[in-house]
Amino acid sequence: MYKNIYINNIFNKLSKYLKKKYISKLIILLDKNTKKYCLKYLLNNINFVKIKIIVIKNGEKNKNIYTCIKIWKKLIIYNIDKNSIIINLGGGVITDIGGFIASLFKRGLKFINIPTTFLGMIDASIGGKNGINFYNYKNEIGIIKNPIMILIDFNYLKTLPKNEILSGLGELLKYGLIYNKKLWNILKKINFNNYKNIPWKLIIKKAILIKTKIVDKDPEELLGLRKILNFGHTIGHAIESFFLYKKKKITHGEAISLGMICESWISKKINNLKKKEYKDIYKTILKYYKIRKIYKKNFNKIYNFIKNDKKNYNNNIYFSLLEKIGKCSYNKKVNKKLILMSIEKMNNINEQNKKY
Ligand SMILES: NC(=O)c1ccc[n+]([C@@H]2O[C@H](COP(=O)([O-])OP(=O)(O)OC[C@H]3O[C@@H](n4cnc5c(N)ncnc54)[C@H](O)[C@@H]3O)[C@@H](O)[C@H]2O)c1
Ligand SMILES: [Zn+2]
Numbered sequence: 001m002y003k004n005i006y007i008n009n010i011f012n013k014l015s016k017y018l019k020k021k022y023i024s025k026l027i028i029l030l031d032k033n034t035k036k037y038c039l040k041y042l043l044n045n046i047n048f049v050k051i052k053i054i055v056i057k058n059g060e061k062n063k064n065i066y067t068c069i070k071i072w073k074k075l076i077i078y079n080i081d082k083n084s085i086i087i088n089l090g091g092g093v094i095t096d097i098g099g100f101i102a103s104l105f106k107r108g109l110k111f112i113n114i115p116t117t118f119l120g121m122i123d124a125s126i127g128g129k130n131g132i133n134f135y136n137y138k139n140e141i142g143i144i145k146n147p148i149m150i151l152i153d154f155n156y157l158k159t160l161p162k163n164e165i166l167s168g169l170g171e172l173l174k175y176g177l178i179y180n181k182k183l184w185n186i187l188k189k190i191n192f193n194n195y196k197n198i199p200w201k202l203i204i205k206k207a208i209l210i211k212t213k214i215v216d217k218d219p220e221e222l223l224g225l226r227k228i229l230n231f232g233h234t235i236g237h238a239i240e241s242f243f244l245y246k247k248k249k250i251t252h253g254e255a256i257s258l259g260m261i262c263e264s265w266i267s268k269k270i271n272n273l274k275k276k277e278y279k280d281i282y283k284t285i286l287k288y289y290k291i292r293k294i295y296k297k298n299f300n301k302i303y304n305f306i307k308n309d310k311k312n313y314n315n316n317i318y319f320s321l322l323e324k325i326g327k328c329s330y331n332k333k334v335n336k337k338l339i340l341m342s343i344e345k346m347n348n349i350n351e352q353n354k355k356y
Contacts, residue, residue, distance in 0.1 A: 005126065005208060007201070010151035011045035014112070017149065018048050025050045025084040029071065029098045031058035034090040037159040038116045042089060052078045056097070060244060060252070063093045063132050065141070071101045085110045088147075091117035091164070092124030092252065095147075096139070099130030103145040113147045116156040118168025119253055122175075122207035125150050127215040127229075136245050137308050138237045144220055152208075154200050163251060165195050166288050170232075170253025172203060173285065174260060175210045178228045181326030183210070188284055227311055227330040231320045232260030235342065238305035242298065250292065257285045258292060261349070262342035264322060266334055269342075271321040280325070282349060293347045299340050306339060 006013045018026070026048055030039060035055050043051075054074050056067050086109055088098030095113045102111040115125035131142020157165070169192050176184030183206055190198060211229070218226040236259020243250040264281045267273035294302060311318045311331075317339065320330040 003212075004146075004148065005150045005152065005212070007152045007205070010114070010153050011042075013149065014151060015046055018046065022083060023048075023050075023085050024081050025052055025078065027052045027054060027075065027078070027080060027084060027086045029086055029088050029090070029094055029101075030055050031062075031090050031094055032056075033058050034094065034116050038089055038114075038156055041153075041155065042087075042114065052080075056094075058093070060093060060133070060240075061247075063097050065132060065134065067097060068101050068132060071097075072105060075101075075105055080105070080109070082106055082109065085112060085148075087112045087114060088125075089114045089116060091115065091120045095120055095125045096130055096142075097132055099128075099145060099147065100132055100142060103130060103143045108145070111147050112149045112151065114151045114153070114156075117160055118157060118165050118204075119171055120168075121152050121157075121204055122168060123171045123211060125152075126208060126211050128219065133241075133244070136241055137305070138241050138244075139310075140308075152204065154204070157200065162193075162195065163254075166192065167251035167253030169288060170251075170255075170257040170260075170285075172207055174229075174232055174256065175207050177260065177264075177281065177322060177325055178231045178320070178328035179210050179214065179326065180206075181324075183207075184325050192288060224330050228320045228328040230311060230330075231322065231328050232256040232263050234306060234309050234311065234317070234319050235259040235262040235302075235339070237309065238302045239292070239294070241305045242294070242302050245301070254289050254292075257289050258346060261285055261291075262339075262346050263319060265342045265345050266319065266338055267321040267323070269338060270334070271323055271329065271332060273322045273324060277322075277325050286350070291346060291350050294343055296344075299343060302343065303336060303340065 054071055086102045088095045099111055102109045113125040115121045128144045128146040131139040134140040176187050233256050236256030239258055240255035261282045264278050268278045316333050319332045319334045320328055321332045322328050
């Protein structure tokens with residue numbers, strides 16, 4: 001497969017690595033669910049004695065500095081030195097926060113990602129972005145550093161709840177939209193509501209290939225190309241942050257799917273996306289998610305979140321927008337009026353949904 005990403009025989013790879021290097025301790029970072037569902041399978045398959053386990057609470061709201069402090073304190077209590085390795089066993093929250101704490105502890109410990117969610121396998125564990133939320137803003141504090149290995153085992157998907165499978169689907173659809181129309185057409189034919197029949201290996205491999213291709217061309221997001229991965233995320237992150245602030249639940253994939261509907265509408269308005277494709281996009285997305293209407297009185301709150309997007313500069317807001325399905329452009333300036341209109345349009349796609 002791709003450089004340090006392994007899909008088959010992951011425990012072989014891991015065991016070989018652990019044997020080859022001098023490693024003083026292995027720390028396994030988990031959340032409550034991955035402790036319950038994922039830890040045993042890992043422990044049964046590795047042969048290493050000096051293991052320390054650190055468990056944090058699950059959920060996006062815990063991806064914050066307070067959790068980092070708790071983990072760093074544990075690392076000190078456990079006497080963790082520079083020859084120790086952290087294994088992040090979990091979804092995007094664990095790999096984001098685990099990569100972050102590892103990169104900063106003693107100026108950097110090596111870490112390995114073992115993603116256990118669909119979203120983690122195709123997106124969050126790959127690309128070297130690590131970070132935490134801060135002051136209600138998503139991924140506001142972070143660092144780019146790659147894990148030494150990413151180990152993917154589909155067995156972990158067996159215990160994943162359906163809404164979490166659908167969360168990964170949001171990012172998967174995004175890959176088709178921004179980079180590969182063929183993939184989009186394949187995905188349209190699969191029924192993700194019946195996930196027993198999903199060709200996991202095929203789609204996960206395709207998704208990883210797209211993500212790594214894009215990241216490789218622009219690892220630090222200096223050239224700009226990497227920004228296309230943010231399609232749907234400017235408004236999507238604002239929706240996610242808004243729900244976090246309101247203490248209401250929404251998965252990352254659901255939020256960015258709604259963001260993709262809004263941003264496809266903007267793409268239609270100012271980036272030549274055809275109306276037919278715009279409709280194709282929202283109809284496909286709405287097979288899996290309901291519109292979460294947003295009250296007009298909350299538009300300003302959403303807008304304030306958007307104003308803080310990392311792609312902005314000089315007080316202007318820049319989007320990654322579709323030209324057509326399979327092709328995305330970036331650094332597209334969009335004004336407030338159009339942004340808010342896109343949310344209004346999303347609200348009205350289907351009248352009978354609940355408001356937030
Ligand atoms: N760094 C990146 O490039 C990048 C990219 C995309 C998303 N992200 C981040 O990833 C996060 C979302 O990731 P996520 O969707 O994996 O969420 P998550 O880590 O919160 O996992 C979702 C839920 O599933 C549970 N879970 C995990 N694995 C399980 C398993 N095998 N069986 C049963 N339950 C399991 C978790 O405990 C959690 O409750 C967000 O914070 C987002 O910002 C980062
Ligand atoms: Zn995302």
